[in-house]
Amino acid sequence: MDTAMNGFAENAATFRCEKQIAAGTPVMVTESGVVAAADGAFCGVALSWRDGYAAVQLSGYVSLPYSGNQPAVGYQVFTAGTDGSVQAAAAGTDGVKRLVVDADSTHVGFIL
Structure with missing residues (x-):
């Protein structure tokens, strides 16, 4: 970046x-x-x-490991996993909406 x-x-x-x-x-x-x-x-x-x-x-700004598919930039809804990573919130799940500004193959950077 x-x-x-x-x-x-x-x-x-x-x-x-x-x-x-x-x-x-x-x-x-x-x-x-x-x-x-x-x-x-x-x-x-x-x-x-x-x-x-x-x-x-x-x-x-924070950069955290993620699980699942690489997040797209823009506003995304995340939840935290027990392993300390974040992932896209499943439908019907309470999550937090965050502005993703960068992502690579292992980490996603977003604004809290």
Whole structure:
């Protein structure tokens, strides 16, 4: 890609997160002020985890692995899998609509 989206409108917040998660893991809010690895709709992506807290990117550009067919650019609806990847939401499934700006054979880049 000849352009770069890294750093665009990045915004992060700290949440409690009892179970350790890896950076790059899509997360969902599970209760007030608490996140966990997402299995379905997700609100952001973990940047780091330490001592029961996770820094979560809530806006801006991210690039994540995907499963299934390569996503097209433009607005797409995604869900997170238990393996930390994203995939196109199945019909009738709650997902999150995101603007895809780039995709290759393994990763999709989109705006949260």
